[in-house]
Amino acid sequence: MRNLLTFANRALLSIVMVVGCQSQDGAISTKEAAFQDVFLVVDSIILQETDSVINVGLNVRSDAEGNYLIADEREKQLRIYSPSGQLLIHFGRGGSGPGEFEYPVALLRSRTGELIAVDGHGRLTTYTPDATRLVRNQATPFHTVYDADIVDDSTLLLSGVSSETPEMRLHLWDIKSNRLIRSFMKIPDIDPAAASAAGIANATVHGDTILALFALSDTIYRFTNSGKTLEAIALKNIGFRSLTVPPPARNAGLDAIKAWTASFSMMSQVYPLNEGFIVQYSDRENLIPNWRLAIVDRHGVATVVIKDSPKLLTQSARGTVFTHPTSLTPNKWAITEPLQ
Numbered sequence: 354m355r356n357l358l359t360f361a362n363r364a365l366l367s368i369v370m371v372v373g374c375q376s377q378d379g380a381i382s383t384k385e386a387a388f389q390d391v392f393l394v395v396d397s398i399i400l401q402e403t404d405s406v407i408n409v410g411l412n413v414r415s416d417a418e419g420n421y422l423i424a425d426e427r428e429k430q431l432r433i434y435s436p437s438g439q440l441l442i443h444f445g446r447g448g449s450g451p452g453e454f455e456y457p458v459a460l461l462r463s464r465t466g467e468l469i470a471v472d473g474h475g476r477l478t479t480y481t482p483d484a485t486r487l488v489r490n491q492a493t494p495f496h497t498v499y500d501a502d503i504v505d506d507s508t509l510l511l512s513g514v515s516s517e518t519p520e521m522r523l524h525l526w527d528i529k530s531n532r533l534i535r536s537f538m539k540i541p542d543i544d545p546a547a548a549s550a551a552g553i554a555n556a557t558v559h560g561d562t563i564l565a566l567f568a569l570s571d572t573i574y575r576f577t578n579s580g581k582t583l584e585a586i587a588l589k590n591i592g593f594r595s596l597t598v599p600p601p602a603r604n605a606g607l608d609a610i611k612a613w614t615a616s617f618s619m620m621s622q623v624y625p626l627n628e629g630f631i632v633q634y635s636d637r638e639n640l641i642p643n644w645r646l647a648i649v650d651r652h653g654v655a656t657v658v659i660k661d662s663p664k665l666l667t668q669s670a671r672g673t674v675f676t677h678p679t680s681l682t683p684n685k686w687a688i689t690e691p692l693q
Contacts, residue, residue: 386657388678391648392689397677398438400684406432406443408684414502415669416462424457424470431460431470433484436671438686442484445470452478452487459501461509469528471501475513477528491531495524502558504578508534510563512554522554523565525580537580541570544599551600551619559625566620566632569596573623573630573653586630586653592645593634594618611639618645624668626691629656631673633665648691663687 400408400421410427419436429447431454434440445454456473463469466482475495479488498513507529512522521536538556540548547569556565562583563576571593575583596617601609614637621644622633629650635642646662647655663675666686677685 384657386659388646388659388662391657391659391692392673392675392687393692394677394687394689395672396688398436398686398688400434400438400686401440402684403440406430406440408432408682411666411683412458412460412500413667413674414459414461415667415674419670421667421669421674422460422462422468424460426456426458426473429454429457431457431468431484433460436669444480444484451490454478458498461501461503463503463528464506469501469503469509471498471509471511473498477509477526479528491528493526493531494533499553500555502556504558508578510556510558512556512565514552522552522567523556523563523576523580535580537576537582538565538567538574540567543569543596546600547596551596551614553619555620555622557624564623564625564630566623568619568621569617571595571618571620571634573632573649586651588632588647588649588653588655590655591632591634591647591649591658592618593620594636614640622665624665624673626673631665633662 407428408425410425412424412426414422416422421434423432429445430443431445433442445452447453449455454472457470458473459471461469468480468484470478475493475498477491477493481488494515494517495511495513496516498511500512502510504510507527509526509528511524511526518536520539522540523538524536525534527534540552551568553568554565556563561578563578565574571588573586577583594617598616601613618634618636620634624631626648632647632649633644635644644662644664646659648657649655663678666674672688672690675687675689676683677687
């Protein structure tokens, strides 16, 4: 059901979003706001669970029918849910053999209907549209894959690292010929150990454009679907804390790792929103992310920042999807639209 907002909340939002805000000397400042003052929850769904299906570590995509495709990296399982949260299919288990996964990071539906499961260790597994039959297993040269998306009928966008091109984070992979087409998005000039430890990249395809983030850089990168650079948009006024110290030695202990990860912010997700972008990033405490959200204009200037945001999961035809802000479990979601 559509949530009702008070007149006061709508008035506050109009100030935040329209003014944005500008001081008398013309400098841009950013307003902080609560999640409910920026996004309207148009629907809530609870993902169906069973004795063999529990939602824990969710990487989410949606398909043309509005279904949600989930790779659960913690449970080593793949699932498809209907738009209302009904469990349609679940398959996969832990392991390195056919139909098994060590670290599933994405489940995608190709434009021909096949399901493509992407493992974080670089293995691609293709299934029939109903997931009843494994079509093929493909090895890739990537020892680490963070994220994946569909470009066209034969091309995947993989975010990850290959020993052949360790300085690049995005790769176009031809599924049909099982070959690398192109690697791009060179990582910024940062400490190599930090790039190895926290140099995660995430990217999504939107029409003929790729939107990408590098975890340690407060920048949105735009590319064509062939990997040609369009622009790098520096983000302003989002409170991003840059990396300033290298990671601790491997034998430094857990407390040193916790202290290091708490010293900087990490970018996570970017999607188009109205005439600009919605960006999720985090600060960490005891290795646990505290999610933050920024709405930025076309030039990267933040108009509003939300602290203590719910986790941004994906965008679908129904709206922007978050874990529900009132829920303590990851299987309750909020389908939202931005308030204008």
